Amino acid sequence: MTLSDLTQRTSEWLRGVGPMHDVVISSRVRLARNLAGMPFLRKCTPPQQQEITDRLREVILSANLAEGVFYVDVAAAGTLDRALLAERHLISRQHADAKHPRGVVISGDETVSIMINEEDHVRMQVLRSGMQMHDAFEKINRIDDQLEQRVDFAFSDRYGYLTACPTNVGTGLRVSVMLHLPALRLTGELDKAVHAARDMRLAIRGLYGEGTDAKGDFFQISNQITLGRAEEDIVEEFLTQIVPEILNYERKAREALLKHNRVEIDDKIFRALALLRSARRLASEEMMALLSLLRLGINLQRIDGIDLKTVNELFLLGQPAHVQKIHALRGGQEGPAATLPADERDEIRAEFLRRRLTEP
Amino acid sequence: MMKKKCDKCDKPATIHLTEIIDGQKIEKHLCEDCAEAEGITIKANIPISQLLEDFVLQTVGEEEVSTAAVTCDVCGMTFSEFREHGQLGCPNDYEAFHEQLLPMLARAQDGNTQHVGKAPRRAGVAQQKQIAILRLRSRLKQAISAEQYERAADLRDQIKRIETAEPERASE
Ligand SMILES: [Zn+2]
Ligand SMILES: [Zn+2]
Numbered sequence: 042m043t044l045s046d047l048t049q050r051t052s053e054w055l056r057g058v059g060p061m062h063d064v065v066i067s068s069r070v071r072l073a074r075n076l077a078g079m080p081f082l083r084k085c086t087p088p089q090q091q092e093i094t095d096r097l098r099e100v101i102l103s104a105n106l107a108e109g110v111f112y113v114d115v116a117a118a119g120t121l122d123r124a125l126l127a128e129r130h131l132i133s134r135q136h137a138d139a140k141h142p143r144g145v146v147i148s149g150d151e152t153v154s155i156m157i158n159e160e161d162h163v164r165m166q167v168l169r170s171g172m173q174m175h176d177a178f179e180k181i182n183r184i185d186d187q188l189e190q191r192v193d194f195a196f197s198d199r200y201g202y203l204t205a206c207p208t209n210v211g212t213g214l215r216v217s218v219m220l221h222l223p224a225l226r227l228t229g230e231l232d233k234a235v236h237a238a239r240d241m242r243l244a245i246r247g248l249y250g251e252g253t254d255a256k257g258d259f260f261q262i263s264n265q266i267t268l269g270r271a272e273e274d275i276v277e278e279f280l281t282q283i284v285p286e287i288l289n290y291e292r293k294a295r296e297a298l299l300k301h302n303r304v305e306i307d308d309k310i311f312r313a314l315a316l317l318r319s320a321r322r323l324a325s326e327e328m329m330a331l332l333s334l335l336r337l338g339i340n341l342q343r344i345d346g347i348d349l350k351t352v353n354e355l356f357l358l359g360q361p362a363h364v365q366k367i368h369a370l371r372g373g374q375e376g377p378a379a380t381l382p383a384d385e386r387d388e389i390r391a392e393f394l395r396r397r398l399t400e401p
Numbered sequence: 402m403m404k405k406k407c408d409k410c411d412k413p414a415t416i417h418l419t420e421i422i423d424g425q426k427i428e429k430h431l432c433e434d435c436a437e438a439e440g441i442t443i444k445a446n447i448p449i450s451q452l453l454e455d456f457v458l459q460t461v462g463e464e465e466v467s468t469a470a471v472t473c474d475v476c477g478m479t480f481s482e483f484r485e486h487g488q489l490g491c492p493n494d495y496e497a498f499h500e501q502l503l504p505m506l507a508r509a510q511d512g513n514t515q516h517v518g519k520a521p522r523r524a525g526v527a528q529q530k531q532i533a534i535l536r537l538r539s540r541l542k543q544a545i546s547a548e549q550y551e552r553a554a555d556l557r558d559q560i561k562r563i564e565t566a567e568p569e570r571a572s573e
Contacts, residue, residue: 075492078534078564084476084490086542160488182519189521195492197528201516203492207502208509210495212518242511268506269513 044113044122048358048366052129052168053150055357057349059171063340064291065284066219066259066353069130070177070276071166072185073204073213077193081205082141082158090158091142097157100191101146106184109149116142121369121380124362130168132156153184160205161213163188172284174216178276201268211268216279220287223258223337224294227306234287238262241283258333262287299341310338318398322384323391328359347398355394364390407432473497475535491539493532534563 054067075081076093085093098112115123115132123137131154132145143158156164165184167177188194195203201211209215225231238245245262262283264275298306313334317323323331336352338344357363365381368389381389407414407430414430469481478490480498489495495502506514537560544553 077492077531078538078560080476080491080535080538081489081494083486083488084478089538089542185519186522193531194521195531196521197492197495197516198520199515200495201518201520203495205488207489207495207506210506211510211513211516214518265509266511266513268510269515269517271518 044118044125044366047125047129047151048363048370051350051354051357053152054130054168054170055350055353056170057353059169059173061284061288062171062349064220064222064288065172066170066221068169068172068174068177069166069217069219070174070181071164071215072181072202073161073209073215074163074165074185074188074194074202075204076162077195079162079195082160082162083205087141093162094142094144094157097163097192098144098146100188101155101157104184104187104191106146106155106187107148107150107153110146110153111149112144112146114144116140116144121362121365125366128357128360128362130154133159133164135159136164153180155184161209163194172218172280174218174276174280178216178272182272208265209267212270212272212275214267214272214275215263216276217261217263218279218284220260220262220291221258221333221336222260222287222291223333224298225291226258227298227309228294230290230294233290234260237286237290238283241278242266243279243283259329295337295341306337306341307343310334310341310343314338314344314398317394319395320391322387323359323394324383324387325359325361325390328390328394329356332356332359351397355397359390359394361386364393367393405430407435409435468501471498471501475532476539491535493535496532530563534560537563 059065059068076097079085079089079093082090094116102110102112113122113126115126115136118126123132126132126145127134127137129151131147131151133156136143136145136156136159139158141158143156145157146155147153152168154166154168156166165181165188167181167184169177197203202213204210204213220234222231222234225234235245242265243262244265245260264279266275270278313331317328317331317335332352332355335344335347336349339347339349339352358367364386368381405414406412410432412432412434414432469479469484471480472478473490473494474497475493476490478494478497480501483489483494483498489498503514537556541553541556541560544550544556
């Protein structure tokens with residue numbers, strides 16, 4: 042498995058299936074852990090950081106956690122490869138941009154990734170397509186058990202699993218869902234979702250772009266409380282209280298659009314499709330907005346012949362690092378020259394989308 | 402207690418932002434007017450990354466200078482250093498800064514200050530031992546930087562001995 046292979050396929054979690062897939066793109070669960078008897082990253086010397094990386098790589102790779110696991114030495118990887126991993130949500134932006142010794146173990150289907158030396162020594166995550174939080178949690182819990190048979194994690198009876206930042210202490214558990222909320226934006230009701238999340242002490246943020254000004258109408262909602270609640274309760278509360286409510290708002294808004302603004306919404310959807318099929322230059326922000334409408338059109342059954350999987354895939358493959366990587370693999374230059382000017386990137390992106398959406 | 406002034410004018414800064422740009426930490430301290438002029442609005446919902454920053458900053462005004470100097474004797478982290486970067490230096494900091502962290506934790510964790518979730522299945526290395534190892538490691542670090550190689554080798558042996566002793570390990 043190489044990073045170039047990754048660009049040839051979609052991540053498993055973007056398949057566009059799973060419960061509630063009309064609104065819930067994916068579910069994610071992550072655990073933060075640190076090795077016992079080691080300082081947190083900030084107070085580690087570079088040799089200690091290397092020691093942690095080597096030790097954890099060996100432990101994780103030998104634990105047989107998933108099919109086809111492979112290791113990427115993130116510190117040694119090029120800028121483009123690191124950006125690619127971040128776009129696929131296999132590492133965080135911070136992890137991509139850091140300078141110290143670090144790495145990531147990834148499962149063959151990309152649903153499991155374990156970052157070594159992110160903010161904590163270990164940041165493991167499981168991603169699932171659609172709403173599959175229980176499944177994701179069970180998987181990560183098993184992985185944690187397996188690792189705990191091989192290493193000791195810093196733990197105190199009072200504070201639970203000890204993390205570099207106290208906002209993660211206790212369970213070290215962060216559960217989140219990626220939601221597609223185009224109708225709430227179109228009907229001007231996004232505040233509903235934001236307030237519902239805030240009342241539950243959950244964080245909501247745009248997935249691309251800052252704050253609630255989300256590009257492409259994607260939002261990530263996650264828990265903030267990690268201490269004083271059992272893992273199962275955190276997952277359950279998240280699943281039963283918040284997500285159905287927001288889901289319901291979005292579905293109602295979609296129904297309302299169809300009922301009262303059918304022509305207007307059709308116009309938006311088909312213009313988006315036409316642009317995607319004919320544009321000669323597409324910036325990633327514009328692409329996100331257009332694909333969001335296209336995705337809505339498919340979910341409202343206004344468009345057929347294009348499936349959700351294709352659209353989810355295009356969201357990913359149209360991201361900047363992916364565009365460059367695909368271009369490089371098609372015979373463009375590799376290496377430093379792969380950093381294309383934005384104009385050229387927008388051209389390649391437009392051509393790529395055009396082909397994918399017009400081919401039979 | 403000195404109040405920070407706004408970066409742009411002389412009014413007291415009420416909005417404190419930390420941005421990471423190209424891996425560089427940039428701090429901004431602005432008054433509300435200048436923040437608004439910069440297009441920064443105070444958002445109702447706070448991303449997790451900001452949460453700590455916020456509760457750390459909230460407490461600054463309430464604190465005495467002596468608090469900032471509280472130091473973890475294992476890793477050398479001071480409380481003011483933690484406040485500045487938002488990250489602790491070692492597991493022992495939760496003990497060393499116990500008094501200062503408790504109110505912050507309560508605020509960030511909905512009043513919770515006691516873990517009730519999963520615990521490691523096997524006993525693992527007992528807490529006191531974890532701290533003992535940490536302490537030895539920090540001495541080892543100092544020994545290496547002072548080029549005291551004999552002492553370093555000795556410390557390595559001690560660490561190994563404690564790590565491999567593990568009599569309280571549950572047989573699973
Ligand atoms: Zn000002
Ligand atoms: Zn410490």
